[in-house]
Every structure is written in structure tokens, then in C-alpha cells.
Amino acid sequence: xxxxxxxxxxxxxxxxxxxxxxxxxxxxxxxxxxxxxxxxxxxxxxxxxxxxxxxxxxxxxxxxxxxxxxxxxxxxxxxxxxxxxxxxxxxxxxxxxxxxxxxxxxxxxxxxxxxxxxxxxxxx
Amino acid sequence: xxxxxxxxxxxxxxxxxxxxxxxxxxxxxxxxxxxxxxxxxxxxxxxxxxxxxxxxxxxxxxxxxxxxxxxxxxxxxxxxxxxxxxxxxxxxxxxxxxxxxxxxxxxxxxxxxxxxxxxxxxxxxx
Numbered sequence: 001x002x003x004x005x006x007x008x009x010x011x012x013x014x015x016x017x018x019x020x021x022x023x024x025x026x027x028x029x030x031x032x033x034x035x036x037x038x039x040x041x042x043x044x045x046x047x048x049x050x051x052x053x054x055x056x057x058x059x060x061x062x063x064x065x066x067x068x069x070x071x072x073x074x075x076x077x078x079x080x081x082x083x084x085x086x087x088x089x090x091x092x093x094x095x096x097x098x099x100x101x102x103x104x105x106x107x108x109x110x111x112x113x114x115x116x117x118x119x120x121x122x123x124x
Numbered sequence: 125x126x127x128x129x130x131x132x133x134x135x136x137x138x139x140x141x142x143x144x145x146x147x148x149x150x151x152x153x154x155x156x157x158x159x160x161x162x163x164x165x166x167x168x169x170x171x172x173x174x175x176x177x178x179x180x181x182x183x184x185x186x187x188x189x190x191x192x193x194x195x196x197x198x199x200x201x202x203x204x205x206x207x208x209x210x211x212x213x214x215x216x217x218x219x220x221x222x223x224x225x226x227x228x229x230x231x232x233x234x235x236x237x238x239x240x241x242x243x244x245x246x247x248x249x250x
Contacts, residue, residue: 072160
């Protein structure tokens with residue numbers, strides 16, 4: 001079944017839409033977890049600092065990279081959507097705007113990922 | 125609307141969907157700044173290993189960061205749950221399950237909104 005998709009290239013609009021929804025719902029799920037952990041900060045340093053081992057685990061750091069990639073992609077693609085919505089000539093530059101959004105994404109994500117992986121390596 | 129456009133069409137005929145459409149874009153622009161600044165402060169200018177109870181306490185000494193975090197909380201929660209609502213509209217066809225889905229969204233809004241607000245507003249360093 002997968003093989004029937006071989007060589008298929010999703011159109012940009014479809015790809016960016018699917019990624020926008022996937023990253024949006026993913027970040028929402030993390031937001032729930034994040035509200036729970038910050039709620040626990042009210043119970044004092046012992047409990048909160050104890051729980052932080054989760055965020056310092058290498059597997060979770062990789063998860064954070066995926067999370068931050070999602071936030072950056074959703075932000076860059078969201079700006080592209082707003083430009084197409086409100087700029088009357090936007091639809092003529094759809095392809096350029098898509099590549100522009102991806103460029104903005106990589107411009108922010110690559111340095112962030114390098115800094116985060118560096119911090120992890122320093123702790124190991 | 126022309127078939128040239130790619131985004132979700134600006135809704136007509138329902139005020140709620142129109143406001144939701146505008147709200148997505150306004151909260152989205154705010155979140156570009158709020159969420160990206162938040163990520164950068166936590167993972168670029170500091171690292172995940174600098175963050176602990178004392179870090180949070182020092183940050184929330186400042187009313188500015190409490191206000192910032194609360195605005196981020198409310199915008200992220202409402203923008204995200206509005207997205208979940210649209211996803212339910214797209215994927216859930218049965219009327220009964222839609223009621224279940226919409227209810228879950230309202231309950232999540234209430235519980236996580238209250239939990240987050242309490243955490244930010246009532247925090248006192250020990």
C-alpha cells in the first residue's frame with residue numbers, strides 16, 4: 001500500500017496544511033502537560049525540582065526538539081496563511097511564500113537545535 | 125471566493141465562525157511573538173538545564189513575566205482548542221460524538237485555564 005505512494009509528491013498546499021494541523025495538535029497536547037507541570041510549581045521546590053528529571057532526560061530533549069520545530073513551523077506557516085488571506089495578490093506568489101516560510105523555519109530552527117544539542121552534550 | 129486561494133475561506137453567514145476566523149489570525153500573530161520569545165528565553169538564551177524552581181521564582185518576581193506568561197497561556201489554550209474544534213468538525217461526523225468532542229474542549233478550556241491561571245497568580249516563592 002505504501003509502495004503506491006512511491007514517487008508521489010504532495011502539492012505544497014496539501015503538505016503545508018497537513019503539517020499545520022499535525023504540529024498544531026501536537027503543540028496543544030504538550031501545552032496540557034506543560035500546564036500540569038507548571039501547576040505543580042506551587043507545591044514547592046522539592047516536588048518541582050524532583051519532576052524536572054523528565055525534562056533533562058535525553059529522550060525528552062529530542063522530544064523538545066520536535067516540539068520546538070512544531071512551534072516554529074506553525075508560526076512561519078501561520079504567517080504565510082495570514083499573508084495569503086489579507087494580501088490581495090498573495091495567491092500569485094503561493095509557491096514563493098511556501099519556500100519563504102520554510103526558509104524562515106530553517107533560519108530559526110537550525111541555530112536553536114544546535115544550541116539545544118550543545119547544552120545536552122555539556123550535561124552528559 | 126475564487127478557487128485560487130489556499131487558506132480556510134473567510135466564513136459567511138455565521139457570526140461565530142467569522143469571529144473564530146478572525147480570532148485565529150489575531151491570536152496567531154500574538155502567539156508568533158509570545159510563543160517564539162518563550163521558546164527562545166527557555167532554550168536559546170538559557171538552557172533546559174538552567175530551569176528549576178529558583179529559575180521560575182526569579183522570573184515571576186517580575187509582574188511583566190507573570191503577565192507575559194498568563195497572556196501566552198490564554199492565547200495558546202484558546203487558539204489551540206479552537207483548532208481542535210475545527211479538527212472535530214473535519215473528522216467527527218456523528219452528532220453524538222461531536223457533542224462529546226465539543227464538551228471535552230470546553231472542559232479542557234475550563235480545567236487547564238483555571239490550573240494555569242492559579243499557578244501564575246497564586247505563586248509565592250518558598
